[in-house]
Amino acid sequence: TNSDVQSQVRYQTYTNFTATPSGRGDMNYLNFKPNGNPTCLCGDWDAMLFYNDLDQYYQATIDTFHVWTKWMMEDVGVEGLRLDAVKNFTPEFTGNLLDYLHDNGNDPKIIVGESYDYDAATLKSRLDAVYSYMDEDTKNAMYYSLFDFNLQASLRDACDAFGYDARNVFSNGMHNSQQINRKNIITFVNNHDFREEPQSADNDPILGYAFILTNPLAGIPCVYWSDYHHNDYPSYTDDINKLMSAHYHFIQGAQDVDYLTRFNSPYAASYFSGGASTSLIYQLSNMTDVCLPGRDVVVAINFSGSPLKVDIGVNTGSPYHLQTGDTLVDILGRSGFPYAIVNGSSQIYIDLPARSYSVWARVSPITQAPVVSAAGVTSFCNGGQVMLSAAVINDCHSYQWKRNNEIIQGATRGYLMGTVSGVFQLEESVNGAVAHL
Numbered sequence: 001t002n003s004d005v006q007s008q009v010r011y012q013t014y015t016n017f018t019a020t021p022s023g024r025g026d027m028n029y030l031n032f033k034p035n036g037n038p039t040c041l042c043g044d045w046d047a048m049l050f051y052n053d054l055d056q057y058y059q060a061t062i063d064t065f066h067v068w069t070k071w072m073m074e075d076v077g078v079e080g081l082r083l084d085a086v087k088n089f090t091p092e093f094t095g096n097l098l099d100y101l102h103d104n105g106n107d108p109k110i111i112v113g114e115s116y117d118y119d120a121a122t123l124k125s126r127l128d129a130v131y132s133y134m135d136e137d138t139k140n141a142m143y144y145s146l147f148d149f150n151l152q153a154s155l156r157d158a159c160d161a162f163g164y165d166a167r168n169v170f171s172n173g174m175h176n177s178q179q180i181n182r183k184n185i186i187t188f189v190n191n192h193d194f195r196e197e198p199q200s201a202d203n204d205p206i207l208g209y210a211f212i213l214t215n216p217l218a219g220i221p222c223v224y225w226s227d228y229h230h231n232d233y234p235s236y237t238d239d240i241n242k243l244m245s246a247h248y249h250f251i252q253g254a255q256d257v258d259y260l261t262r263f264n265s266p267y268a269a270s271y272f273s274g275g276a277s278t279s280l281i282y283q284l285s286n287m288t289d290v291c292l293p294g295r296d297v298v299v300a301i302n303f304s305g306s307p308l309k310v311d312i313g314v315n316t317g318s319p320y321h322l323q324t325g326d327t328l329v330d331i332l333g334r335s336g337f338p339y340a341i342v343n344g345s346s347q348i349y350i351d352l353p354a355r356s357y358s359v360w361a362r363v364s365p366i367t368q369a370p371v372v373s374a375a376g377v378t379s380f381c382n383g384g385q386v387m388l389s390a391a392v393i394n395d396c397h398s399y400q401w402k403r404n405n406e407i408i409q410g411a412t413r414g415y416l417m418g419t420v421s422g423v424f425q426l427e428e429s430v431n432g433a434v435a436h437l
Contacts, residue, residue, distance in 0.1 A: 013053075025068060031061045044087045056093040066100045073106045086113035086146075087126060094144070095133025102138040110220070112145045112186045116193065120150040124178040143183040148174045148219055152188055155208035156201040158280075158303050165277040166303045169211065170259040175218050185219030187212040190227050206239055207301055210357035211280065213243040214299045217257045221247070242332055249396055250297055250331065250361050253288025258315045260298075267313030268347065274308035281312050281350065285320045291396035292361060296321050298328060298340070300350045301357040307336075308352040316346050328360035331430050335360075363430055366397065370414075370428040378418070388424055389415035400427040 013035060017027040029035055033046065033053045054061055072078040086094060094113065101108065115126050123146050130144050151173030158166040173187070174180040189208035194200035201208050205227055212221040228240055260267045261281045269276065280301045287297075296315075302308035314322050328340040328348065335358045336351030352358060371391040378386055390399070393414030401411035403422040418424060 025064050027061070027064065031055060031058055031064075045090060054089070056089045062093065062096070066097060069097060069101060070104055070106060073101065073108070079108065080110035081108050081112070083111070083113040085116070086130075087115045087117065091126065091129035092133045094130045095138075098130075098142065098144065099133075099135050099138045102135075102141050107141045110145070111142060112147060112222075114147050114193075116149065118149045118153050120148075120172070120174050120177045123148070123150060123174055124180060127174075127180065127184055143181075145184045145186050145220070146174070147186050147188055147191075147222075150174060150177065151212075151218060152201075152208075155189060155211060156198065159201040159205060159207050160198065160203045166280055166301075167259075167261060167263050167277060169280060170262045170282075173218055182217055182219050186222050187215075187219040188222040188224065190224045192224075192226070204355050206233070206236055207303055207355065207357060209236075209240055209243060210299070210301050213240070213247050214251055214297075214359060215257060215282070215284070216247070216252060216254050217284075245398055246331060246359050249289060249291045249398075250359070250363075251284060251287060251289070254284040254297075255286035255288075256284065256319050258283045258285075258320065260312055260314065267315070268311075268345070269313065270311040270347075272309040274302060274304045274306055274310065274352075278302065278304035279308050279310075281310075283315055283320060283322070292363070294321055295362045298348065298350075298360040299357070300335075300352055300360075302352045302355060305354050307354055308350060308356075309336075311343075311345075311347045311349050313345070313347050314342060316342070322346075322362075326362055329363050329430060330358050331361050331363065332358045334358040361430075363396070366428055366430060370426050372424070372426050374418075385417050385419045387415060388418050388426075390426055390428065394428075396430075398429045400429075401425070402427065 013029045013032045015027070015029050015032045017025070020026060031054060033055045035055055035058070056062065069081070083094065098111065113126070113130070115123055117123055117126075127144065127146050131139065134144070151169070154169045154172040157164040158169055171177060174185045175182055189205050189212065190200045209223065209227070212218060223240055223244075228237055230236060259265070259280075259282045261269065261276050261279060280299075280303075282299055284297045284299070298314065300308065316322050316324070322342055324342050324344055324346065326342045328342075330338050330340070334352065334356055336353070337349065340348040340350060340360050342348055348360070372388055373391060375387040375389065380386065399412055399414050401408045401416045402425040403420075405425070408416070414426075416424065416426075
């Protein structure tokens, strides 16, 4: 006819899920688009995506997913939800689902939507749209969050793109660019959807993890399992464990961050090696943890292929706490010097290898080896046991037991139940640095 015939064509899926073993959740063509309802087969909400495209406007679909999600939480024990491809269904569906869960006594501990968009303003609009459909009591009971693709792209480029100015990381992301509450943001470095260039951070992604695991104001950090256990960089398991420990003991809940090397920074810096465009240095304060009340932490990440050696100014004004003469300990033990001292010019010296990072905190270094005692006899028959423990256990220190100089996996407390013969040692450290046996 040499004309647009879309209005004359009726589309209908041929989908039949009416023989489920449970006898529940039956679905047919009416639950999937196109199903005879008006359609243009276009856009994120009305295209035939991924073969089975659910119609979230159809009441039977809504009812089925409400009951299904409630069953997963109450019967299966699911405690959190990851909502895939949230831009492909309406925010009304998500908001109403969360209302339904709350009204039935189910408040997920974490809810994160995956909106594969790199624009921070778009992510904010999608977040706000879901909240517009949530009841007030639901909003008060839970946080709906999104993965921060905007920040991920900046961290990826800092890791992989030669010539990229790493300081852009400070101004990117849903929190820094859109002032979104950190509890509505999930920060990440890589995920399972990254299959093409240049989506993933491929060169030393641990540098990206160093940022998200030491900056809680940017959002809630998420570690990708394939990065945590990866044949190409097996040491990341230990490195990420130490970063998570540093987060837990010294950084969590920080209320303030000052990006010391941001664009147009007021803090004087003298670089002897490396430069401002290839490094991130920032200061955190007012944590909610128990290990550093009224103290500050300084983080430095070096994306350069050359060492970072710099005298960098720090914040000595309120609400920060650093003062001239304060000594900061490199709690990860990765820098060229174990300490950094605030000098009379309110500067500290940082010395990092190429493509590395570390965390400095004002803590007391460990100067004496832990004293280990046994609560009982140490000679016994097979099947016996004896409790080994440090005389003093500090909740803000890290511990690792060894047997015959070999690490005992999972033995990371100040005490250990001994059940086999051997020479046992206890390593005590400040998050892995300044260790003593």
